[in-house]
Amino acid sequence: MAEIRTVPIERRKGERIPLRCPVEVEAAGGNVLRGQTINLSVSGTLVSLPAEIPLGMLLRVRLHLPDGRPPLELEALATRQERSPGGSPPVRIGFHFMVPPAEAVQRIRTLIYGT
Secondary structure, three states, X not given: OOOEOOOOOOOOOOOEEEOOOEXXXXXXXXXXXXXXXXXXXXXXXXXXXXXXXXXXXXXXXXXXXXXXXXXXEEEEEEEEEEEOOOOOOOEEEEEEEOOOOHHHHHHHHHHHHOO
């Protein structure tokens, strides 16, 4: 599933909210990194993870939203990365959601806008 793609990266679109919730990022071979979201928008999320991820990598992201429903599973592209000031983990990584299903978009919109 994890493959390198050359995709033009656009700056984020839409409103984002600060949101702390558990996240799992699954890479090639089923390796899973567990972390926490920092913020969320309909088009992507910024997460804190214990290790770096190559930019441009397509991954599976599981968001455990605070709405009591099963986690959202989305394909996402790693688009940016920030190391902590000392260069040690955690790492902040931005993900862009690749064609999220309508249900996922609605759940995220409900969190952001309350509708």
